[in-house]
Amino acid sequence: MSAEASPDPAPRGGAPFAAYRQPVRGEWLDYNGHLNDSSYAVVLSAAHELVLEHLGLSADYRESHQASMFTVETHLRYLAECSAGQTLTAATTLVDADHKRLRLHSELYADGVLAATGESLYVHVDTVAGHSAPLPEDRQARVAAMREAHADLPRPAHLGLGVGSRP
């Protein structure tokens, strides 16, 4: 599977969400000129933000609904180094969801080569009340539509395995 193969971000026809495309930035590199560990989290978070935007759950939503998606957990697997001059892309699958939680898995590519995978669990939080809350009906419908579109996408063997576990 290649992120290049599906430039259209619309989650139709069973393709992963692949809108993210970003050249490696100088401020993401560390002493040896490679992408710093924490910068993979920056990239994953930015790629997932585009998915949340597509679902109507990004910045505008925070403003209009006083509610927001919070990241509860993130699990990164580092597979290859990335350096300046490379372009990063992501292929994201909505793996699971319920009325207030989303679980996204992404493959991160550097110039088309798989460089990392990242999995995140999000919970919908009412920021005024300060606790988790169900998504509004219209957002639940968007989530359901993406789940349906992603239902038949292959699930990576490492999905949901703890640190150090191998498929």
Add this chain to the structure above:
Amino acid sequence: MTEPTSSRITTPYEGRAAAWTGDAEIGAPLRLHRTTAPPEWMDYNDHMSESCYLLAFGDSADAFFRFLGIDEAYRAAGHSLYTTETHLHHRHEVSLGEPLEMTLQLLDHDRRRLHIFHEMRHGDTDLLLASAEQLLVHVDMGAGRSADLPDHLLARLDAIAAAHADLPEPDVVGRPMGIRRRHEQPEQRERRGQ
């Protein structure tokens, strides 16, 4: 997304030579890094950006590497520790200027791998803010593959492991991620491919 102000990512300990003394007390857990959440880590609503938790854990890991004996000179000689996996749990938001205290526990190691666990706690209240479980591998950078740690570093790891032997294993260690549903039968989870 936070825009770091420096031209590249640095840690507070860069350039500081490793100094294993051999007779120093080994903290259980190790407490090698504390900091104050700086303005450049804040997002639009003045909470710490998600990825900056990992930046802070990375700084604590760098302090640990130097405590162990892995510094610029060690890396220049051709070997380093690479992170292969990181599992973060975000527990509480962090606001500008809050004191952050990091701890590090050695869970397990063999000749070329380290399994470590970090906690980030509030410096005044001790509230657990976040944790990170990491797997690291010792790498021969020239050959581009994993390699055994040298005996002197293994001996230090053994000493740290002995000091940490009685620490309880944190409940999130090894735990898989997932949306857990009440009243769910194991076969239902299986059908969802979990």
